[in-house]
Amino acid sequence: xxxxxxxxxxxxxxxxxxxxxxxxxxxxxxxxxxxxxxxxxxxxxxxxxxxxxxxxxxxxxxxxxxxxxxxxxxxxxxxxxxxxxxxxxxxxxxxxxxxxxxxxxxxxxxxxxxxxxxxxxxxxxxxxxxxxxxxxxxxxxxxxxxxxxxxxxxxxxxxxxxxxxxxxxxxxxxxxxxxxxxxxxxxxxxxxxxxxxxxxxxxxxxxxxxxxxxxxxxxxxxxxxxxxxxxxxx
Numbered sequence: 530x531x532x533x534x535x536x537x538x539x540x541x542x543x544x545x546x547x548x549x550x551x552x553x554x555x556x557x558x559x560x561x562x563x564x565x566x567x568x569x570x571x572x573x574x575x576x577x578x579x580x581x582x583x584x585x586x587x588x589x590x591x592x593x594x595x596x597x598x599x600x601x602x603x604x605x606x607x608x609x610x611x612x613x614x615x616x617x618x619x620x621x622x623x624x625x626x627x628x629x630x631x632x633x634x635x636x637x638x639x640x641x642x643x644x645x646x647x648x649x650x651x652x653x654x655x656x657x658x659x660x661x662x663x664x665x666x667x668x669x670x671x672x673x674x675x676x677x678x679x680x681x682x683x684x685x686x687x688x689x690x691x692x693x694x695x696x697x698x699x700x701x702x703x704x705x706x707x708x709x710x711x712x713x714x715x716x717x718x719x720x721x722x723x724x725x726x727x728x729x730x731x732x733x734x735x736x737x738x739x740x741x742x743x744x745x746x747x748x749x750x751x752x753x754x755x756x757x758x759x760x761x762x763x
Contacts, residue, residue, distance in 0.1 A: 549658040552621075553583025554593070556650050558669040559628070566674045569637040577648050577669065579619075580626035587621035591654045595629060598647040615653065639675040646671050689754070690747055696759035700732045708749040715743040715758070722746070735760055 560576040567573050581587055592615040597604045603612045619627045635644065647670040652659045661667060689706040703710060713725040713733055718741060725733050738760045747754045 549660055550585050551583065551662050552581065552585050552587050552591070552652045552659055553663050553666075554587070554621075554650060554652060554661055555580045555582045555666045556648060556669050558646075558648060558671055561646075561671060561673060563671040564674070565671070566676055567635065568677050569635045569640045569675050572632050572634045575631045575633040575646075577629050577650075578626050579621070579629065579650055581621035581623055582666070584623055586623070587619065587652060587659075588654075588657070589618055589620040590657065591620075591652055591659055592617040593619065593629075593650050594653045596649040598645075598649065600645050635673075635675045642675050644673045644675055646673060689751070690749070690756060692745070692756055692758055695757075696761040697735055698760075698762050699736045700728075700734050701758065702732050703747060705747075705749050708751040711748045711750060713748070714746040716746060717741065717743055736762060738762070 557578045557580070558576070559578055560574050561567060579593060587593075595614045595616055596612060597606075605612050606614055616629060621627065647668055649668045651661050651664065651667060689708065691704045692701055693704075694701060703713065710727065710731075713727070715723045715725055715735070715738060717723070717739070723738065725735065727733050735758075740760050740762055743758050743760060745756045745758050747756060
């Protein structure tokens, strides 16, 4: 008969056991905002706030692992070609927060596309293990339109267009800088659109319009400009 004898020996190989701490972090992206328009090639601030919403403190010796995802793919950070960055030295007591600030920009190849950006963080410590058992609030996402803001383009177009006389009676003229006039629609107070015609002298006939305020939708070779026009026909 073989007898397997197990002998516990203490003192020869000291082993330290740490009780794993649980820190509950919450992430909020403060910049950019969801739905924001950012032109390709433009540098913009990318800022997140990390808050301790649990009952255990995040220690100065702890780190926060930071991951950035674009359209579902985790990005790598250069020059080390790693998919995360450690932020260390940010002690957080319950209710306290700190910000992570970075600069970003989109390549011109993304012009005209919508890009989903997400940030994910989790606590990390090699010597004194720490975890976050509630990861659902450790991520925040926004969708960015990689293009110029159409509203700002309209404002630029409007600034390049002038109308005279205003108020107008019978006819008026439109001057446009660095663009060609293509069409003009007058929108009345009831939202009805009336197409206006330019004559050979580049004056626009408005003699058939009822007196009042109109919004002109002026289409040029550079885009659409919106201007206000008062009609005061005799």
